[in-house]
Amino acid sequence: MAKEVGKDFPILSRKVHGKRLVYLDSAATSQKPESVLDAERAYYETMNANVHRGVHTLSAEATEAYENARKKVAAFINSSPEEIIFTRNATEGINLVSKTFGMANLKRGDLIVLTVMEHHSNIVPWQQLANERGALLAFVDIDGRGVLDQQQYLSFLKKKPKIVVFTQISNVLGTLNPVKEMTRRAHDAGAVVLVDACQSVSHTAIDVKDIGCDFLVFSGHKMLGPTGIGALYGRKELLEHMPPFLVGGDMIREVTLSKSTWNDVPHKFEAGTPNVAGAIGLAAAVDYLQTYGMDKVAGHVRTLTDYALRQLKKVPGISILGSDDRIGLVSFVMEGIPPHDVASILDDHGVAVRSGHHCAMPLHARLGLESSVRASFQIYNTKEDIDVLVDALLHCRKVFGL
Amino acid sequence: MNNKTFPNEQMYQEIILDHFRNPKNSGVVKNANGHAHDVNTACGDEVGITLLVKKDIIKDVKFDGKGCAISIAATSMLTENIIGNKVADVIAMDKQEVLDLLGVPISGMRLKCALLGFKVLKMAIVEYEGKK
Numbered sequence: 075m076a077k078e079v080g081k082d083f084p085i086l087s088r089k090v091h092g093k094r095l096v097y098l099d100s101a102a103t104s105q106k107p108e109s110v111l112d113a114e115r116a117y118y119e120t121m122n123a124n125v126h127r128g129v130h131t132l133s134a135e136a137t138e139a140y141e142n143a144r145k146k147v148a149a150f151i152n153s154s155p156e157e158i159i160f161t162r163n164a165t166e167g168i169n170l171v172s173k174t175f176g177m178a179n180l181k182r183g184d185l186i187v188l189t190v191m192e193h194h195s196n197i198v199p200w201q202q203l204a205n206e207r208g209a210l211l212a213f214v215d216i217d218g219r220g221v222l223d224q225q226q227y228l229s230f231l232k233k234k235p236k237i238v239v240f241t242q243i244s245n246v247l248g249t250l251n252p253v254k255e256m257t258r259r260a261h262d263a264g265a266v267v268l269v270d271a272c273q274s275v276s277h278t279a280i281d282v283k284d285i286g287c288d289f290l291v292f293s294g295h296k297m298l299g300p301t302g303i304g305a306l307y308g309r310k311e312l313l314e315h316m317p318p319f320l321v322g323g324d325m326i327r328e329v330t331l332s333k334s335t336w337n338d339v340p341h342k343f344e345a346g347t348p349n350v351a352g353a354i355g356l357a358a359a360v361d362y363l364q365t366y367g368m369d370k371v372a373g374h375v376r377t378l379t380d381y382a383l384r385q386l387k388k389v390p391g392i393s394i395l396g397s398d399d400r401i402g403l404v405s406f407v408m409e410g411i412p413p414h415d416v417a418s419i420l421d422d423h424g425v426a427v428r429s430g431h432h433c434a435m436p437l438h439a440r441l442g443l444e445s446s447v448r449a450s451f452q453i454y455n456t457k458e459d460i461d462v463l464v465d466a467l468l469h470c471r472k473v474f475g476l
Numbered sequence: 477m478n479n480k481t482f483p484n485e486q487m488y489q490e491i492i493l494d495h496f497r498n499p500k501n502s503g504v505v506k507n508a509n510g511h512a513h514d515v516n517t518a519c520g521d522e523v524g525i526t527l528l529v530k531k532d533i534i535k536d537v538k539f540d541g542k543g544c545a546i547s548i549a550a551t552s553m554l555t556e557n558i559i560g561n562k563v564a565d566v567i568a569m570d571k572q573e574v575l576d577l578l579g580v581p582i583s584g585m586r587l588k589c590a591l592l593g594f595k596v597l598k599m600a601i602v603e604y605e606g607k608k
Contacts, residue, residue, distance in 0.1 A: 092481045414519055414544035418484040418586060430519045444520050444542050473488045474545075 080454045082107040082362075093424030096459045101245055101273060101403045101450030102428050103295045106359070110299060113358035114351045125350055126324055126341070140350050143357035144340070147305050150360045151271075151290065152281040157313065159306040159343045160353050164272045165195040167291035167306035168239075170343060171268055172199040174316040175289075176237065179266075182208035185235040187265070189214040189222055189251075190440050191244040194433040196270045200239065214240075216440065220247040220396030227256065231263035238265040242274035246434045246448065248379065248400030250274070257286045266312070272296055276452070277375050277402045279368035282307050294352065298453070299359035303352030306343075313339040320345040363453070371453050376401050378451045382460045386449075389467045391476065395446055403450035405432070408467065411474050413445045419473055423466040487546060487580050495549035500556045503538045510604030513541075514596045516588055521547050523593050525555075525600045532563050537600075539593060546586050551593025553577050558597070567601060569594075 080086050083105045088095050097105060117139060123132035125140045141155070148155045161167045176199075180186075186200050190213045204211050212235070214227045222240075231238075238260040242253050257267045268289040271280055276297035282290055289312075294303040308316075318325055318336055322345040327335040336342045363371055382404050386392055391409035408416055417429035428448040431438045438444060449463055508526035515522045521543030528536040537555045557577055558566050574594045575582055582590045 091483060412544040414521070414586075414589060415488070415546065418487070418583065422482040422484045435520065438520075444522075473485055474493060 090424040096425045096462045098449040099426045100452035110355045110358045114355040117351045117354045143353040146357040159340045161304045163293040163304040164291040170319045172203045176203040180207040180209045184209045187230045187235045187238040235265045239268040241270040247396030248403045294356040299356040300352045303356045385464045405446045405448040413447045416447045419470045420466045492549040495552040496545040499552035501538045505536045505538045510600040512596045512599035523596045525596045546589040550590045
């Protein structure tokens with residue numbers, strides 16, 4: 075599968091230090107297929123105009139393309155268009171919820187439940203909300219295998235939290251959390267649930283109705299789409315009762331000098347001229363993934379992940395973070411070689427990996443580490459990519475005289 | 477090894493690896509009169525520096541923290557170089573002099589690693605000067 079797929083991604087034909095680019099940093103941002111680049115370019119070349127404003131042909135076409143993109147993204151996660159808010163990225167989506175729903179509904183002493191495996195983007199907005207509202211935070215811990223402690227989760231739910239947030243796939247451990255079951259339990263306890271789908275949206279089929287969550291966020295750029303566009307799914311009844319986020323143009327119904335009234339959802343949450351080209355590019359990314367089908371994409375990524383685990387375990391001195399049951403990525407540390415130095419030496423071989431804390435400092439602290447190396451996989455990666463990674467890791471040991 | 481095709485590997489010469497594995501001046505100066513600590517936000521590397529100045533001479537300096545081989549080796553070599561120097565001379569050092577101490581080419585993305593210790597050293601001197 076991946077060999078033919080790779081041809082669709084122009085960047086994969088470039089060289090790094092004279093070697094073939096082996097891009098294993100898709101969990102940070104994925105590469106983009108030609109069809110996504112073409113879609114953005116075609117928008118600017120043929121119909122660029124502001125949306126929801128003009129009566130001229132270009133404005134009508136741009137508006138239709140933008141709203142069709144919303145329909146496509148909505149269908150991709152089995153929601154409806156009025157429940158999809160275009161954002162810059164997942165971080166903005168989470169901030170939107172914390173600053174509107176959170177500020178309107180949380181009181182002093184209320185509890186927010188999170189997990190220790192969250193990305194900073196799903197921790198910091200809730201810390202801020204807790205500070206501003208005098209609310210409390212409780213973090214579900216992981217066990218020795220990097221799996222969430224469900225017993226502790228249930229004990230936190232007994233305290234009747236107002237908001238529960240968790241990631242579907244850890245961006246460090248690759249753990250796939252039981253989001254449907256966790257959502258059901260949180261609802262039983264009366265909480266509103268937000269799911270971070272950044273790592274899962276291009277590795278699993280997502281059905282928000284099946285998961286049952288109230289909010290779900292993802293970024294376009296991790297799922298083959300452009301940067302600067304993401305989506306927030308929110309249940310319509312909740313969105314309608316939430317105050318606006320940013321205010322200004324397009325999100326209003328009527329403005330007088332003394333007051334304003336708000337547009338219908340989802341437009342109430344999209345102030346100012348949106349990223350029209352980005353939304354169209356994101357829709358093209360959805361189309362691209364759907365030409366293969368999410369089951370096939372997930373199968374390929376899972377096969378690669380399993381292969382990477384098997385091969386990496388053969389590297390002397392390697393310690394892999396988390397359990398074998400994972401999808402999409404493998405984080406690890408090498409005895410005697412700090413992660414940054416591993417990544418620098420791999421770069422010599424054309425291999426792009428992430429080193430550092432991957433925006434998950436609390437999880438690294440929990441694991442007793444400052445940083446790790448992360449190799450992450452996408453639809454365009456191959457077993458050969460992993461072989462190059464493993465050979466380059468063996469070379470790192472030589473450079474360090476190990 | 478060719479410089480152009482393996483540019484990063486050039487950083488890991490024996491002298492760098494020696495300083496990384498057995499850093500000089502590791503620890504804390506007990507009766508220090510200059511202290512500072514900083515983190516490289518890009519990677520989480522951190523360095524703390526304590527120094528003892530007497531009559532405007534750096535009598536002792538030690539560092540602790542966690543980081544990559546480049547940041548630890550660079551800080552080790554820097555501290556080794558400045559003991560016995562005048563404070564004014566250390567303040568006058570520029571980045572290139574610190575990089576020259578390493579004697580290996582530091583690639584662009586790793587300059588922050590190589591200069592983190594130098595930045596914290598200057599902060600420690602500023603703290604010392606502020607107390608004078």
